Amino acid sequence: MNIGDKVRLLRAKEQGVVSRFLPGNMIEIEIEDGFRIPVMRSELVLVSPLEAERLLRTSTFAPQKPAAPQSPAILSNQGIYLAFIPVNDREYTLHLINNTDWEFPYLIGEESAGAGGGIQFIGLQSGVLKPKSQQKMNDHYVHAKFDEWPTFVVQGLWFRAGKSSLRQPLIKRFKARASTLFKAKVTVPVLNQPGFQTQLDAESAEPAQPVPASNRNAQPRPTTIRPEELKAEMLKAKSETGGISVERPSAVVDLHTEALLPKGTGNRTPADLLKLQLDTFEKALENAIASGMSDITFIHGVGSGALRTELHKRLGQHPNVKFFEDAQKQKFGYGATKVTIK
Structure with missing residues (x-):
């Protein structure tokens, strides 16, 4: 059994x-x-x-709930969701929903920090979602332990019988943030039940600027630098300012130690090098916010995953970060994160 x-x-x-x-x-x-x-x-x-x-x-546990057969004139190409359905006032069930007209072979799992600072992946389920269907995961997620919820990872392909355009695989990571995930309860598609959802396959009108479905937000934390105040100062007339200026960082910031220290690391310890990388990241992010940039990309590499994990932790807690995602894999591989600023 x-x-x-x-x-x-x-x-x-x-x-x-x-x-x-x-x-x-x-x-x-x-x-x-x-x-x-x-x-x-x-x-x-x-x-x-x-x-x-x-x-x-x-049974209500049935993973596939296809709608009545239809032959729409316009195919639905978007609509992959992660949905959290309340079981009671304490727990939620997790559902992967395919509200498109494509078959969606998928893999879903949980990503969290493992021993030694690395990243641990736990597979939850895999299968094929038919058009207009959903799959319910086995575990319940407790509201009281929201801060301990993992990063959810979804990988999927697109399939339609016959002639169709070739679509890029979907790879998304979603870290729930209470201030956005629980902002409004909606009627979840396919299930037609009230719940909270995030769309994984949303795309912007500009291909080079894909908008992620996940809003990797967490509870805001106090910051010593206030970008809104700096931005307000920049918009004042010159007579009102005291010559305040903020250095606008590059759209892509390389955090590799060889880029930050081209003459060598000297006697710096690994802890010193990590602090340098994090300080550079913090300064570039705050200057990007203060100078009105819409997004900025940080190259952190793959390595052990310690730097990436710390960056994502800080981004998830930052009140001025709208969302963040893996940068274009074709250009950066899996070693960069793109941040979209509010």
Whole structure:
């Protein structure tokens, strides 16, 4: 018996899906309406393939909910969402939704800081989402532990039978931020249930400036530099200012130590070098905000992931960062982050 298997109770009418194994030879199953109940292993039996197919069609756990067949004149090319549906006032279920007219082979997982400062990836699920369908993940996410929620990673391809244009694979990372994710409850497409969502495949009108679906925001923190005040000072007449000027940074800032220290690192320790990189990042970001730039890209490299993790942590807490994402892979590989400024 494995997670995801369809089971029924020996002495009751309930049937559901295995969601978790508990201590004491107990198994947690998810029954109708998303309720989870603990049951002794000896009280459960696997359903037959015919029963499993019937349960898959009728249970609320069914991952695929295709809409009625349609032949729209205009194809829907966008509409991949991560949605958080409230189970009660404490927990949410996570759903991956395909509201497009394309089939969407996908992989979804969680990314978090691992031992030694590296990045740890945990795969959650993979499969193929049919057009206008959704997939529910097994785990619940607790509101009280929101600060501990991981970065969600979604990778996907696009497929339509017959002639169609070749589309680039979708690779998105989403770090939830309470100030934006929970700003407004909406009716989630396909599910038609109230919840909170973020779109992963949104694109801007300008191809070179893709807009990410995720708003990687977190609770604001106080900052010693106030870009709004600097910007206001810059807009004053010259007679009102005391000659205040802010150096506008380059649109792309290279944080590699060889770029910051072309003559060599000398006797600097790894801690000294990391501090130099972070100080350069902070100064460039604040100057970009103060000088009215709309976005800035930081090249941090891949390495152990420590610098990238720290940058993303600070960006997620910055009140003047609208969102951030991996920069163009064709140009920077996986070692750069593009920041869009409010």
